Every structure is written in structure tokens, then in C-alpha cells.
Amino acid sequence: MADTTGVSSSGSEGVYFDNLKAAPQIKAALWSVWILFLLAGLVGMGQRMFYGHLPAGYGSYVPWGLWIALYFHGVGMAGGVFALAALGHLLDLPGFQHRSFIRLAIILSFAAMLPALLGVFLDMGHMELAYRVLTSPNFTSMMAFNAWMYNAFIVIAAVCWYLSYKEKTEWLKPFLVAGVFFCAIIPSQSGAFFGVVGAKESWNSAILPILFLVSAITSGAALLLLVKTLIGPSKKSADGMKDEYGYHQVLKNLRIVVIGGMAAYFILEWAEFSISYWNPGGHSGSLDLILFGPYWWVFWIVHLILGGVLPLLLLISKREGLWAIGASLVAVMFVSVRLNVLIPGQAVSELSGLQEAFQHPRLTYIYNATAMEYFIGLFMVALGMAIFYVGRRVNLAATKWFQ
Amino acid sequence: MNRREFVRAGALVGVSALASASVVIKDRIITSDKDTTGKETARNLKIRAVEKASENEDILIRMQRDLARAMAKPVESRRWIMVIDQRKCVGCSACTIGCVAENKLPPGVVYRPVISEESGQYPNTKLVFTPRPCMQCSKPPCVPVCPVKATWKRPDGVVAIDYDACIGCRYCIAACPYGARTSDFGEYYSKGTAFGAGEAKENPLVGSSPYEEKPNFEYGKSWSRANHGSPMGNARKCHFCLHRLEAGQLPTCVTTCIGRATYFGDANDPDSLVVEMVAKNNVRALLPHKETEPNVFYI
Numbered sequence: 001m002a003d004t005t006g007v008s009s010s011g012s013e014g015v016y017f018d019n020l021k022a023a024p025q026i027k028a029a030l031w032s033v034w035i036l037f038l039l040a041g042l043v044g045m046g047q048r049m050f051y052g053h054l055p056a057g058y059g060s061y062v063p064w065g066l067w068i069a070l071y072f073h074g075v076g077m078a079g080g081v082f083a084l085a086a087l088g089h090l091l092d093l094p095g096f097q098h099r100s101f102i103r104l105a106i107i108l109s110f111a112a113m114l115p116a117l118l119g120v121f122l123d124m125g126h127m128e129l130a131y132r133v134l135t136s137p138n139f140t141s142m143m144a145f146n147a148w149m150y151n152a153f154i155v156i157a158a159v160c161w162y163l164s165y166k167e168k169t170e171w172l173k174p175f176l177v178a179g180v181f182f183c184a185i186i187p188s189q190s191g192a193f194f195g196v197v198g199a200k201e202s203w204n205s206a207i208l209p210i211l212f213l214v215s216a217i218t219s220g221a222a223l224l225l226l227v228k229t230l231i232g233p234s235k236k237s238a239d240g241m242k243d244e245y246g247y248h249q250v251l252k253n254l255r256i257v258v259i260g261g262m263a264a265y266f267i268l269e270w271a272e273f274s275i276s277y278w279n280p281g282g283h284s285g286s287l288d289l290i291l292f293g294p295y296w297w298v299f300w301i302v303h304l305i306l307g308g309v310l311p312l313l314l315l316i317s318k319r320e321g322l323w324a325i326g327a328s329l330v331a332v333m334f335v336s337v338r339l340n341v342l343i344p345g346q347a348v349s350e351l352s353g354l355q356e357a358f359q360h361p362r363l364t365y366i367y368n369a370t371a372m373e374y375f376i377g378l379f380m381v382a383l384g385m386a387i388f389y390v391g392r393r394v395n396l397a398a399t400k401w402f403q
Numbered sequence: 404m405n406r407r408e409f410v411r412a413g414a415l416v417g418v419s420a421l422a423s424a425s426v427v428i429k430d431r432i433i434t435s436d437k438d439t440t441g442k443e444t445a446r447n448l449k450i451r452a453v454e455k456a457s458e459n460e461d462i463l464i465r466m467q468r469d470l471a472r473a474m475a476k477p478v479e480s481r482r483w484i485m486v487i488d489q490r491k492c493v494g495c496s497a498c499t500i501g502c503v504a505e506n507k508l509p510p511g512v513v514y515r516p517v518i519s520e521e522s523g524q525y526p527n528t529k530l531v532f533t534p535r536p537c538m539q540c541s542k543p544p545c546v547p548v549c550p551v552k553a554t555w556k557r558p559d560g561v562v563a564i565d566y567d568a569c570i571g572c573r574y575c576i577a578a579c580p581y582g583a584r585t586s587d588f589g590e591y592y593s594k595g596t597a598f599g600a601g602e603a604k605e606n607p608l609v610g611s612s613p614y615e616e617k618p619n620f621e622y623g624k625s626w627s628r629a630n631h632g633s634p635m636g637n638a639r640k641c642h643f644c645l646h647r648l649e650a651g652q653l654p655t656c657v658t659t660c661i662g663r664a665t666y667f668g669d670a671n672d673p674d675s676l677v678v679e680m681v682a683k684n685n686v687r688a689l690l691p692h693k694e695t696e697p698n699v700f701y702i
Contacts, residue, residue, distance in 0.1 A: 052588070052589050052631070052636075053588045053589065053636075054588060054589065054590065056588075059511065059586070059588075060511065060512075060576055060582075060584070060585035060586045061582060063573035063576045063577055063586060064573065064577065090404065120572075123572075123573075124570055124571045124572055124636075125569070125570065125571015125572075125573070125586065125587075125588075125635075125636030125637055125638075126569065126570050126571045126633070126636045126637070129551075129568070129569075129570040129571075130570060132551040132568065132570055133550050133551060133570065136551050136552060136568070137426075137550060137551070138430055138547070138549055138550055138551060138552040139426045139427045139429070139430040139431075140427065140430045140431055140547040140548075141547060141548045141549055141550040141574065142548070143548065143550040143572060143574050144550035144551070145423070145427065147550065148426075149423075152419070170405070170407055170408050170411070171408075171411065173404050173408045173412065174408050174411035174412035174414075174415050175415065177412035177415065177416060178412065178415040178416055178419060181415075181416045181419060181420075182419070185423075196548070197544075197548070197577055197578050198544060198578075198580070198693060198694075199544060199577070199578050199579055199580035199693065200577065346577065349582065350580045350581065350582070350690055350693075351518060351533075351535065351580075351581060351582060351689065351690070352518075352520070353518040353519060353520055353533075354516065354518055354535070354582050356518075356519070357516035357517055357518045357519065357535070358499065358513040358516035358517075360510055360511045360513075361511070362510075362511035362585075362586075362588060362590075363511060363513065363585070
């Protein structure tokens with residue numbers, strides 16, 4: 001139902017996904033997690049504000065740590081979430097065709113991207129000069145190019161959000177296509193961000209942008225699946241009625257994307273590792289670090305078992321509740337993918353003996369994230385949850401306002 | 404999607420792609436010169452220029468004459484290079500310490516560490532020392548990755564940093580294969596140490612000692628660390644002591660080298676000692692496969 005102004009009315013179809021709510025128990029659990037993360041996060045923010053970078057574990061030989069991994073994970077998920085929702089809408093897939101679903105995905109996308117940008121902001125030596133990336137950009141730098149792309153994406157996503165309320169517009173789909181274009185660029189750019197660094201042997205690979213793109217789609221699908229499972233109607237209540245909004249069909253589609261994305265990611269990862277490991281000219285030191293270094297467990301346990309095998313088993317089951325657990329494992333554990341690119345890539349010196357030449361804790365190739373870094377990581381998650389919560393309320397308020 | 408929507412989508416994507424490509428191409432092709440060039444960049448350092456050459460003179464004297472000659476030319480006519488004779492280097496690290504003192508480097512920041520490598524088996528062992536300043540590469544990988552154009556290649560070949568523009572993202576640090584850039588995280592030598600006598604012994608210093616707040620004079624400017632001032636929070640690196648060159652002094656690492664193993668001068672001057680050293684010896688560069696074309700050579 002639409003009025004003469006071309007603005008969507010309050011028809012239940014139009015706001016179905018705006019109105020979805022989590023079950024009381026889930027709501028209570030989410031509030032508890034949020035408060036816990038926020039409190040820990042505020043401790044970290046306080047440390048960062050009062051002591052600068054001094055409590056951080058990164059240094060000059062491993063200049064980027066946990067926040068940068070979370071940043072790339074966040075922007076990747078933001079791109080993945082938007083791309084999947086937009087593509088589903090453009091292809092008219094069951095459940096995806098509702099505009100309220102687009103709005104949900106846009107809010108979720110912002111909830112992933114904005115905390116990610118906070119992470120890289122806090123990582124800077126001069127946060128007060130961050131604006132210079134936009135006012136004096138050097139587009140030969142992938143970092144400046146990235147920053148502009150994020151802003152362009154945010155603008156396009158905001159326009160899509162606004163247009164989603166306009167029933168008769170013929171601009172929503174064109175903007176969704178443009179958004180998908182940026183979503184394809186953003187995660188692959190993140191891979192190129194590392195790939196262009198010829199100084200780091202393990203980064204300088206053309207497969208990295210593809211790996212980042214696949215992991216963005218996979219983790220984005222997992223995040224959407226998780227959120228929709230948490231805030232959607234239970235399988236039990238839906239069994240008795242027709243799934244007229246395609247809600248459960250969306251879950252099934254997302255589950256397939258997650259499983260397919262994981263399979264694609266592991267195949268690509270195998271391709272990368274096999275070339276590097278069987279290279280007769282000597283295999284990469286970074287790969288040794290990933291597989292057998294002090295953080296071997298990040299690859300074998302966090303990435304392979306908790307982020308791969310276990311979610312795969314949960315996702316192939318028929319119980320939607322288990323899908324949520326599987327999806328949350330993928331969404332969280334895929335940060336190990338970023339860490340496994342980021343840290344081992346930096347932890348190998350091109351000049352042997354450099355670490356011993358001048359000794360200082362910030363001049364080592366060993367990186368351990370500190371409590372402050374973990375706390376701020378939790379703050380980023382809490383901020384994302386808050387943005388999602390507030391964003392959904394804005395969605396509802398806007399729906400009423402546009403009526 | 405109907406035809407009109409399809410055309411609009413194509414236009415949006417096309418314009419976005421075109422705009423993205425054009426800004427990248429523009430920055431790749433057009434490189435604006437941040438430095439002053441021409442006559443006013445020449446320096447008349449008379450004192451050193453009039454000193455006569457004498458037999459068995461210290462090579463520092465000759466290099467200072469070379470320096471005065473080079474500084475008399477406009478900046479774009481000079482090309483600074485460094486030659487390090489590893490056969491003469493004893494690994495004393497005087498250059499490292501001299502550099503720390505000259506540039507008032509805080510803990511964790513180093514411009515010229517000396518790498519020690521031991522080879523062979525006892526008793527036939529050998530120690531080789533490799534001082535590693537910034538290579539001032541002709542194709543510096545640190546420059547194009549800077550998101551705000553805060554680092555660039557000067558006309559005289561030195562890769563400089565504008566501390567006022569640097570946002571401290573550390574991308575340049577990751578991009579340097581030599582590890583020649585370090586980040587100033589704002590550490591102090593005296594922080595946490597006890598000071599004074601009596602009760603003061605029990606009270607570790609909270610901030611820094613006054614001497615650590617003194618400004619340094621890199622790039623010919625006074626940089627104070629007070630209130631998180633740059634270069635705190637910035638990437639830092641060796642700049643061949645540009646501020647000393649302007650005053651007719653050789654880089655600190657050259658003058659403090661007890662074995663006279665470090666040579667410095669203008670590669671465009673055929674009469675300079677560095678050119679002679681490069682011509683007479685088989686010089687090598689570090690990590691040549693990285694294709695950065697370093698301007699520091701090793702004998």
C-alpha cells in the first residue's frame with residue numbers, strides 16, 4: 001500500500017524486518033554481553049586516552065596489531081552484509097525482496113563498519129590529523145583510496161536506506177547496484193592494501209584481494225544469519241503458519257552462502273599455502289610462523305577447527321538454533337584469517353639480525369596483543385551492537401515519519 | 404530491474420569507476436614538487452671550501468670540502484649518496500649513538516643500527532658489521548603508500564618526512580623492506596626511573612626528565628615533544644642529517660665513525676671521495692631484488 005506521495009505506508013509487508021524482535025532470554029543475554037563489553041571497553045579507551053600507545057603491544061617492526069585485524073574484519077563484513085542483501089533484492093530471492101530487509105542489512109553494515117573505522121582511528125599516531133586522508137589524499141596509497149571508498153560506500157548505503165522508504169522510486173535498484181560495486185571493491189582493496197607491499201614476501205600475492213573478498217562475503221553472510229536468527233521468529237512459531245515473508249528461506253539461503261564461502265575460502269587458502277610450501281626455492285618464513293610458530297593454535301584451533309570444521313558441522317544440521325551458533329563462530333573466528341595475514345606477514349625480517357642490532361621492546365618481530373588492545377576490541381563490538389540497536393529504532397521511527 | 408534502472412545503475416557504476424581511476428592516475432603521473440629548488444637553495448660555505456688539500460689528511464676534511472662544493476650548487480644538482488666500507492667497520496656502534504644524540508631519538512627509535520653477522524666455524528670465524536641507515540632509495544616504497552603525501556623524495560635524493568603532515572598510520576613502516584623507519588610512540592628514557600636522593604629514590608619519575616623535552620632540529624626546524632608534539636606519534640627515519648648539511652657539517656654517523664668507514668658526498672660531483680670509492684670498488688646494495696635502487700652502497 002502506498003500513498004500519493006510515493007512513500008511506503010505502514011503495510012505489514014513493508015516493515016516486517018523492522019519489527020522483528022529478539023526473544024526475552026536472548027535480549028537479556030545480549031544486554032549482559034553489551035554491558036560487559038562496554039565496561040571493559042571503557043577501561044581500554046581510558047588507557048588509550050591517558051597513556052597513548054604506550055600500553056599497546058605493537059611496535060616498529062610489527063607496526064599493526066589486533067585493531068587493524070579487527071578493522072579489516074569489520075569493513076569486510078560490512079561490505080559482505082550489504083552486497084548479499086542488495087544482490088538478493090536485485091535478484092528477487094524469497095525474503096530478500098522486502099525493503100525492510102535492505103534497511104536491516106544497511107544498519108548492520110554500518111554497525112560493522114563504523115567500529116572498524118574507530119579501530120584504525122585509535123591506531124593512528126596523530127588522530128587529530130585523520131581528516132587529512134580526506135582533504136589531502138594521496139591516491140597512490142591504498143590507504144587513502146580505501147578511506148575514500150568507505151565514505152562513498154557510507155553515502156551510497158545511506159541513500160539506499162532513504163530510498164527504501166520511497167515506494168515508487170526507480171533509483172533504489174541503481175544505487176543498490178552501485179553499492180554492490182563498492183562492496184566488491186572494499187574487501188578486495190583490503191587485500192590489495194597488503195598485496196602492494198613488496199617488502200613483505202607473504203603479502204605480495206595477487207590472491208590476497210580474492211581471499212579477502214571471499215572471507216568478507218562469508219563472514220558477512222554469517223553475521224546476517226546470526227542476527228536474523230537472534231531477532232527472528234522461532235522455527236516452532238513459524239511452523240504452524242505459512243512463511244509468507246520468506247524469513248526461513250532467507251536463513252536457508254544465507255546458510256548456503258556461508259557454507260559455500262567457507263569452502264571457497266579454504267580452497268583458495270590451500271592454493272596459496274601449497275604454492276608457498278612446495279616452492280623449491282624455499283618456502284615462506286611467514287607460512288612457517290602461521291602453521292608451526294608460537295601462534296600455531298590461531299591457525300589450527302581458532303581458524304581451522306573453531307572457524308571451519310565446527311561451524312560447518314553446525315551449519316549442515318537441520319536445526320536453525322545450531323545455525324546461529326555456527327554463524328557466530330564464523331563471524332568471530334574469521335578474524336583469525338585477518339590476524340594470520342597481518343601478523344606473520346610483519347613478523348619476518350628481510351634483514352637478518354636487525355632485531356638484535358638495537359634492542360628495545362618495540363623493535364622486535366614478536367607481537368602480543370595487550371589488555372588495552374583486547375579491551376578496545378571489546379569496545380568496538382559494544383559500539384557495533386549499540387549502532388545496530390539504535391539504528392533499528394531509527395528505522396522504526398523513520399517508518400512512522402514517512403507514513 | 405527495468406531498462407531505465409539498468410541504465411541508471413550503469414551510469415552510477417561507470418561514473419564511480421571513472422572517477423576512481425582518474426584520481427589514481429592523476430596522483431601516479433603528476434607529482435608536485437614540495438621542495439624549493441633553484442639558486443636560493445645554494446649555500447656558500449666558505450670556511451671549508453678554502454681549506455687546501457694536504458697529504459695524509461683525514462678523509463673527513465676532504466669530504467667536508469666535497470660537501471661545501473656540493474652545497475654551492477642548487478639542490479636539484481646534488482645527489483647525496485653514502486658508501487660504507489664493511490672491511491673498516493669494527494661494529495663499535497658510535498654512529499648509532501651519535502645519531503641518537505644528534506636527533507634526540509627517544510627509546511624505540513633508531514635510524515642507524517649496526518647489524519652483526521657471524522660466519523664460519525671456530526676457529527675460522529668472521530664477524531661482519533652492517534650499519535643500516537635509510538637507503539634513500541631512488542624508488543622508495545615508503546613514498547607512494549603514504550596516504551597524505553607526508554613523505555617524498557627530495558630533489559637531492561633524500562627521502563624526507565613532513566612531521567606536521569604525518570598522521571602516524573605506519574603504512575610506510577610496513578612498506579620499507581629495510582626496517583629503516585621506526586615509530587615514535589612517545590617513550591622516555593627516564594620514565595619510571597628513580598631520581599634524586601633520600602625520599603626521592605622511592606618516587607619514580609612520572610613523566611620525563613627536562614633534557615628529554617628539549618627540541619631536536621631535524622629538517623632545519625625546532626621540534627618540541629611537549630603536548631604530544633611531532634615527531635611524537637610520527638614515523639621517523641634517517642635523513643642524512645639534512646640540518647647539518649645546510650650548516651656545512653657532515654652527517655653525524657660519518658663524523659663519529661672511528662674507523663672512517665662511512666663515506667658521504669655528492670654522486671654528481673666526479674671529484675668527490677664517494678664517487679671515487681664507488682668507482683674503485685665493487686660496491687653492493689642491500690636487498691637488490693627488492694628493486695628499490697638504494698643510494699647507500701657497501702664495500
